[in-house]
Amino acid sequence: IRTLSVLRGGSSSATGDHQYLPISLPDTFKERTEDVHVALLSVLHASRVTRHLQPIGSSDIQTLSKKDASPVTVGDFASQAVALHTIHNTFANSDMYIAEEGSDALRNDEELLEKVWGAVNHVHTGDLNSEEELLKAIDYGQGIGEEDQSLVTKRRVWVLDPIDGTKGFLRGREFGGQYCIALALIEDGEPVVSVLGCPNLPLPSTESTKAIPYGAWSENEVKNDAATGSSNGLFSSSRGCLFVAVRGGGSYEIPLHILEKYLLEQSPLESASANLPWKRLHVTANDGTAKAKHEATFCLGVERGFSDPKGTVLKIAQVIHGPDALIVDEDGIKDIKNSIRMDGQGKYGLLARGDAEYFLRLPKDGYIDWIWDVAAGYLCLKEAGGKMS
Template sequence: MAIMALNPLARVPKPHLHFSLSIPHRSSSSFSRQSLLNPSRRRRAASFMASASLYHKELAAAKRAASLAARLCQAVQKAILISDVQSKADKSPVTVADYGSQAVVSLVLKMELPSESFSLVAEEDSGDLRNDGGQDTLKRITKLVNDTLSMDGTYNITVSEEDVLAAIDSGKSEGGPSGQHWVLDPIDGTKGFLRGDQYAIALALLDEGKVVLGVLACPNLPLGSIGNPDKDTSQNQTGCLFSAKIGCGTDMQLLNGSTANRIHVTSIENPADASIFESYEAAHSQHDLSSSIAQKLGVRAPPVRIDSQAKYGALARGDGAIYLRFPRPGYREKIWDHAAGCIVVSEAGGVATDAAGNDLDFSKGRYLDLDTGIVVTNKKLMPSLLNAVQHALKEQIQNAALL
């Protein structure tokens, strides 16, 4: 990798910078002198200050990496051609944007956070690109990566094809319960990306098996509400960046630069007033099971079906109240499909569990071992939701036995 006078900590302001990596901080006035006289408030203030100081650099680097990867993906989506699509062994579509996004995130994290113990658990590897017929695609990816890294003049770096291959392959880590591991889905919702619909660049950090921060870059998600016509949508802008850090809440801002705002899940308590998010693709989740759960809850609104972890972001800001994901039997969930989304929702006041109500465990490697499916909602709705889920699953088993 040819790097000339690279100092990732040096920042030269650029008037054409299109996205902001400033991390909003809580004003010191939030903890008044009077508040600090109260011992319990003083302890909460101290806890907040301690949490705010942790992972500060890591979150800034994650926001920068995901934002740059999103810019690459946007450029590809605008001019997508059938030749952009390759096939993996499992026949799922992979685009040059998948590879380019993973390479950009890997390179940026390594430059912003130099470490000999860098570990990345990610979806793609370079096997197809190294095979005969992959050379042209690799050239395109390398050009995209270099164009993206040079976008705002911050990185004085030119990467080679071998650098790109190495960056992609840095995602082969197995993760686990010890140390720190970045978790990346370079394009979550590839089919949505190919259709021109929703997708997300999802990046999270595990520390000793726990998700401690997460970023969702959602280039096609409107700033206004999705799936909720009663919510104000006057800000008709597109492209959202969600970020969350353990103990510090969840923020949302525009991808192309804006002040970040704190967001929260909906406070709806009556299941009948809830709306449900689920996967757009029927192959990704059992829509019939979700429908049965909705009926048992008395949900009146039709389901909102969108691709990717953009659902987590939309739920975190209160667009909907429930997210259901029930893959077909035999499917194993990958940690990169949920790590970033889970902390974005949980720090916004929500809860994510498996169908039995167990916390999601990201410490066991590249896969989530869980009971049947994933359910996400606010704390008030979760008991009734889990009850409906268990009844629907029991009914499904009984119906299957009769066939």
Template sequence: MDPSSTPYSKELQIACLAVQRASRLTKRVLDAVDKGALDKSDSSPVTIADFASQALIIAAIHRVFPHDDIVGEEDSKALRRDANLLKRTWELVSSTHLDDEESEKLLYSPCSKEEMLDLIDLGAQGTCSANNRSWVLDPVDGTATFIQGQQYAVCLALVENGRQKLAVLGCPNLNLETGRIHEDIVDREGGGQQIFAVAGHGAFMRPMGTHGLLDARKIDRKPQITEIKDLDFVDCAATTSSDIGMHSRLAAHLGAPWPHSTDLWSAQLRYIAIAVGGCNTLLKIPRKASYRSNIWDHAGGMLIAEETGCTISDLAGNPVDCGQGRTLAGCYGMIVAPASIHGKLLQGVKEIL
């Protein structure tokens, strides 16, 4: 199927181009770190990449869809306080373009520092509700691993009335030569991969470059396993929000393989690991009963996992509602697994909790 023939084809084209351009921007920051132009021990490269990526994505989306809400992680307060940080961010935003003239014409860039700041703040002011249309973005998901030159993602999703309709994730360092995603096995020669999905029409993947959009291939759906022994977990040992000890306990309770085969810091990359990286299961049992995830850490990635054959629910088995603000307010924890075995995981969670 040609992804351009699916519903939301215009939204998909703009989103894919915007994410590719922002991904190129983040690669430029990493190149500056590698060449010693920016200090790796300083947090400013991450800050610059976050702000600049958010500004470019919102500029492109807001120009074409001015009535849509936009939910972004960042606001401009730090830039308004720090003239040097503002200058460096503006230099990056104003000089990052796609090399293909026709593709770049479809996008928009801010014309001044003040416009850039206002665009960033559009993201800080946005929210998702049960009756609006909202773009959700995380300009750099995985900031800690980004600055180390490891895996991270540039994320954009379209949510309508609380339901994900479109997802585009740019993974600039994604390298699948081993069939698995690993923090330290990165694409150093190219631009990584872009994974995208339209609800009800499957998920696709294409290499990212510096020009226009390259051809995409459809991602195969996950095998529908029924045996616990075939579970293959992706997780994060360093996580501060999830109780990985409980994850281990659930695996032991079920008789499932453990420890997890793939460890990734970026929450969004864990969905990509399920879609294309050999894993098939993700569990999130929060450390605190009050914990709720930010929507930008999951919107988009969830849709890609669903479009490759997974069922996603909270720990009580309820569908995830993306229409309750800037967090997944009604969602306590998460189970992501092939539809055929999701019920067994859900039952196991209820037993150990």
């Protein structure tokens, strides 16, 4: 385990007035320590603000519609602002940034801008000092230069989906609505660092991993959250996962409440002496020793009409699992018996830690996947021994 000095908050490394907070990282990340620590802090900030904003049990949150009819929320804008602001403070001149949102909608809607600004100020521990700085941070993700506003080209590109799985975000946290903050660093066209922050994903072997729908909160969890929730410690000991991978260095998982504690709350001395519980991930072995092929679990999207409009995945499941592969749910719809349905790239994390074995996505004709839709999940899966085609 290596000890790394991580920037507390968001102060620029160029100013010389930053505060350092030492944390331990896996030895296999030694070639990428600065990249990893900035990525972790960036995704942690974004995870906190989205955890604060995710509705409790319904979609009672303001949304806009993008050109492809997908929703965008206050959470998308707030997440992108704090994430890119954190990265830009360290890599202002050397790197390029590509992210899903732009600031135009906020510049044209003062009420929406105030909601985003209020959410960021409620939980963010960085140094966004004004609404204009927030708008500027969001627009870092448009891949343009700060001075001439022209497109720039760099060999290092940070790719961000501020909320991957917006519909899961809108389902509400108590219903188990899943989403993630997906961040990847690409060098010369290849992902080299990736982080998936999954604020509502149950930790391995916890009660909610067996719930239907996947990740739904138990009554006890609902009561405990109401009793202990605060802006200083948004993640519980049973929920909130972060996956991080480095090319050639493996894929790891750590609970968000642990990362939150040591990056944002503990004193430097306490953090320096802590041996953080990084868990190296490995996909389920494909030789039948861990699980027979007919017992393997499919991890699929919730929107069946989107991820499998022609029913091809159901047919594939019947080939793998046999004639008893399918069930009919309470709505009279056929589904795969041994499956988990959830939104967002957190599915790659479940495969990486061995909670599922197959992820198939065959969207409708004409749909385009953007680089932020796959880059972070791809590296987390690959470094855990998985394959993607």
